[in-house]
Amino acid sequence: MPGALHGIKMIDLTRVLAGPFCTMILGDLGAEVIKIESISGGDETRGWGPPFVEGESAYYLCANRNKQGITLNLKDDKGKEILKKLISEADVVVQNFKPGTLSKLGFSYEEMKAMKEDIILASISGFGSKGPNSSLPGYDYIIQAMSGLMSITGEKDGDPTKVGVAISDVLTGLFTCIGILASLQHRNRTGEGQEIDISLFDSQLAALVNVASNYLCSGVIPERLGNYHPNIVPYQVFSASDGEMVIAVGNDHQFNRFALLIEEPILLDELYRTNAGRLQYRKEIEEIISNKIKTKSKNEWKVLLDKIGIPNGPIYNVSEALQSEQAKSRDMVLEVNHPFINDLKLVGSPLKLSKTPVEVVRHPPLHGEHTEEVMSKLGYSQLEIEEMRRNNTI
Template identity: 55%
Template sequence: MTEALSGIKVLDLTRVLAGPLCTMVLGDLGAEVIKIEAPGGSDDTRTWGPPFKNEVSAYYLCANRNKKSLTVNLKSEEGKEIIRNLINECDVLIHNFKTGTMERLGLDYESLSNINKGLVYCSITGFGETGPYKHLPGYDYIIQAMCGLMSITGDSESGPQKVGVAITDILTGLYACVGIQAALIEKSKSGTGQKLDISLFDAGVSSLVNIASNYLMSEKIPGLLGNVHANIVPYQTFDTSNGKMVIAIGNDRQFEKFTHIIGSESLITDPLFINNAKRVENRDLLIPILQQALGAKPTEYWQELCNENGIPCGPINNLEKVFQNEQVLVREMVIEKEHPEAGKIKLVGSPLKLSKTPVQVKQHPPLPGEHTNEILKGLGYTEDQIIEYKNKNIV
């Protein structure tokens, strides 16, 4: 079966999450991805845990399927020569070394594009390759703090909070994936590649979307938003008689239906709540009224009524409930794969559902250097050379 990115070859010099997530998505779509690590394995996430299964980290498994592994010592001239030889047959190179590292190694865009003029070269850094912060390291947690995301996440009791996953890493990886595919399309027209400068900080700022737009228009600094929406009411968590749930009313028509469901029809004509702008203005008056009504019945009761009437809502599920959910299972968002050390492993499936070129998971997250011999032989290295390089810790 043909895959969407079949024939595209990616050299992956990334580790941790943003870069590996990007290259995993490209691999899921059919690209051949070669993951480069130092001899013995140098992706930090291989040691991040617990949990481990037979010493294999769950964190590493989350972003490294559909890749081959080649170990190379980039500090050696022979190792750098291996990379240059691979560049001849690659469409994409992606790295997430700090700004200036690839230049010091002689593996910068200008040098490698002289070897392969069609190379799409993607740099992922904390703050980008320009500006006063360009040399600073950037981890997701720091970026969430500095980009403003934490200033609106949490409430007055909790104080500023980070998102529960490394969201700026995830967004950066997806932006890089989009940019790489756009550059590949442009290359198909011009015949030449280009460099992409993608940063976690830029992705973090972009994640502020409507909150950023609100500030840029009003110049009012938003506070901690907790579980409420800045521009829509009611759009938040509510206590029910047996737990919590989210009600997300997106327009006045839905609000009218909702008032009938909870038996508070008089709210429809109340001038304080007659439209969304008024409800936002008077949320402190409206929310206690809604909370009193919703607190009288269990979550399941309200969920059934809301679903029947087209009112967006949902329970707050823990991960056990998520991965037992029929919708998750039907959508193949849990998959199983055999791993040479961990045995049978479960992975989160791909959200990309393509009718003609569906995602295929063909390769387990690789062991360090699992494909070193195969790849080097494909480049013309002999068995004796490979043995010598291994003995010298070059591969």
């Protein structure tokens, strides 16, 4: 069964994470993705390690499956000619050069439209195409700092803390996917392509969701709360007899059931019956619950809490999460064939489509692995390909 995006051809001029993550998702969905890298070194993440597996970095492997990989010198006239040919056959171009770089190379959106009238160009940058920071490079860490995310992450009396993964990059990749899919639908209706301007800064601001809304509605600057929730109690980490777990009581009805379960009648007092009251008396409630949770193991509490419908879960490390029965049942760890790496394991796709399921048909490409194949499809002879290699075009 062809993938949902079968027949869509994409040129991937991105590197590091936001762009490659976006194009990998679209490749998972069946799009043909050609990843273009520089002839020297390629995607920076190829060198971001250890760990390395047979010379390939784990970081690079996480965001580049289901792509063909070619190398191309875009400062070379012949290299530009090749890119023009690729664009003329493509539906979407995704790029994350510093704003203005692609235009200097002769590949602005208007110039691409001359190559392919209905082309869709998705441009990813740190701060977008306008504004006082538009010329600055975009790094996830910087965006986490400047978006306000770090100011609300960490313990109340501790330092601002970044999220443990490059979450601004990941969110930007997802927003870019949405923009591309919307643009393809628009093109289906009208025949028109368009330009998509996505920034890490905008994406992370949007992802502040309720925290941003709290501020916009109240004028109160949000503070770090550690593992506490700004609007709900109890909704936090508790220590069981054998380790930490999260208990997330989402409404007053759940809290009533929870209080009865842990046999603490004081929690049924009128002061604590509503979430607003519980917010006011957070410390008192936390002390009562903490003393009770210490008396049983994480698994004992999970069985009891699950039975009465109280959201909860043990805090797993990454190994425990990936090896959990839930992860296995959802095919969230895949074994992928690779020319050099035996039993290459990658995180699976969360997209479970009944009619057009995601399929991994290509391993993350080696540097320039498909250059000759793609050049041949463009009509270049073997002699021309060899000459281009000698001239450092490919």
